[in-house]
Amino acid sequence: MMLDDILQNVILLKTIGNIDINVSGIQFDSRKVEAENVFVATRGTASDGHQYIATAIENGAVAIVCEELPSEINPNITYVKVEDSSDALGKMASAWYDFPSTKMTLVGVTGTNGKTTIATLLYQLFRELGHKSGLLSTVCNYVNDLAVEATHTTPDALALNALLAQMVDAGCEYAFMEVSSHSIDQHRISGLEFDGAIFTNITRDHIDYHLTFENYLKAKKQFFDNLSTDAFALTNADDKNGLVMLQNSKAKKYTYSLRGMADFKTRILEHGFEGMLLDMNDKEVNVSFIGKFNASNLSAVFGAAVLLGQDELEVLRIISSLHSVSGRFETLHSPAGYTAIVDYAHTPDALVNVIGTINQILQGNGRLITVVGCGGNRDKGKRPMMAREAVNGSWKAILTSDNPRFEEPQEILNDMLAGLDVVEKAKSLTIVDRREAIKTACALAQAGDVVLVAGKGHEDYQIIQGVKHHFDDREEVRKCF
């Protein structure tokens, strides 16, 4: 493809050499550059792509897109200087794959929690409605019914546009994707044309990356600021930042809520371990989901489907047949009469929601034993908060390892324990080995009790010293049965 076609939506600050040359591919990792590629030098968190321009040329790059021209200019190479090369990469990737996001109805979901749930349910709903659809999610990507392994919640711009192009080729009319705050901050979604955007909530997470809550909020808000006028923006009116997210958006604005006035109102009429009876815009619907937060998620799914022109009654009929996403509030019944729940809650807010939901249903008949840990090389500030929420909401909390990654498991646990006073410590156990922690929780459980295993959900691995070992909370619970 001609380089100047690839750059058609990129503002060029300066060019050296010829830009109407043919290139064989785009790369942002010098180690993957092949002959006739254009290399895009992007600034990362660990290193700066500009340091690898020479390597890229050695590997066959014929053109370089960068923010800063190298001191040494090779006369046989074309150089293009841009304002932000990550933003340029997104626009170039879109052009390279012939703008796949403009050929489908693309809906993005962002927020601290609920993204996977809402995106996955929309994907399942639209396929049930008879539309070929695609999904980009933490758990798995789907090109209609073809599963493609997910490396990220939101992949890099090249992988992202490649998947969207695959969806177009497969005849998908709709694509639903999670938009993580990292992906917004790193311009992975630059160049994409969204027809709709959904905001779930914003609470503490990823502070290790954004450093402050304000930065985290600003990153998410940018997504709504960049929406076009004919897109819809559907926000959660029950989140105190729900309206802040939309205040500078040009998109058509709508709200969903469990409490006050909103375009899409949902009320919980009945709530049990098997599911809920909801009132959605004055229509009653039985769902197999549990938890107020899931009533909120379903409200967003309902609202988005209606805003995308689907028939309300048909949508509600299908919503009542949907099931929870893998690893989200996954219920397992023990022959000994207790219930185990495996959930992905790995932020203080998610844990509060899940524990609150379980206690609301238990109503004091039965005890809650919570097994939880915190990931290594992630936000440290949430650790004492997670421990406190687990201890205060449970009869017994067992603190253990999640994905320690490159950190010492005991040090992560010490950060968690720092959040507990002497009384709270007495209500908790600390067991480094997650398998042992789950076994201990199941051994303590009696008929009518609930064992909550939180933080990993669908993950079938445990990352220790950077190595992924097979580990699946659901399998471990079943072994205890």
Ligand SMILES: CC(=O)N[C@H]1[C@@H](OP(=O)(O)OP(=O)(O)OC[C@H]2O[C@@H](n3ccc(=O)[nH]c3=O)[C@H](O)[C@@H]2O)O[C@H](CO)[C@@H](O)[C@@H]1O[C@H](C)C(=O)N[C@@H](C)C(=O)N[C@H](CCC(=O)O)C(=O)O
């Ligand atoms: C912290 C983070 O987000 N890092 C992402 C980022 O890598 P980076 O910026 O750290 O890259 P770097 O190592 O600093 O290198 C900078 C640049 O130099 C280039 N380079 C580097 C070395 C070299 O020899 N040659 C070369 O050209 C790299 O290709 C890169 O373009 O860009 C990479 C390519 O897109 C991503 O794979 C990588 O994700 C890492 C693996 C990661 O763990 N990301 C997580 C935190 C993440 O993105 N999570 C979110 C949300 C998770 C959730 O809450 O669900 C997600 O969307 O998954």
Ligand SMILES: Nc1ncnc2c1ncn2[C@@H]1O[C@H](COP(=O)(O)OP(=O)(O)OP(=O)(O)O)[C@@H](O)[C@H]1O
């Ligand atoms: N609307 C919500 N509000 C608060 N907590 C929620 C909500 N929906 C789900 N949760 C909780 O958060 C956990 C993660 O849910 P989900 O995977 O849908 O979120 P996510 O935004 O995709 O998370 P991640 O950013 O890690 O990919 C669930 O297991 C549940 O405990």
Ligand SMILES: N[C@H](CCC[C@H](N)C(=O)O)C(=O)O
């Ligand atoms: N996918 C997300 C959440 C991981 C959740 C938890 N299992 C952990 O390891 O912190 C991330 O990479 O930040």
Ligand SMILES: [Mg+2]
């Ligand atoms: Mg997710």
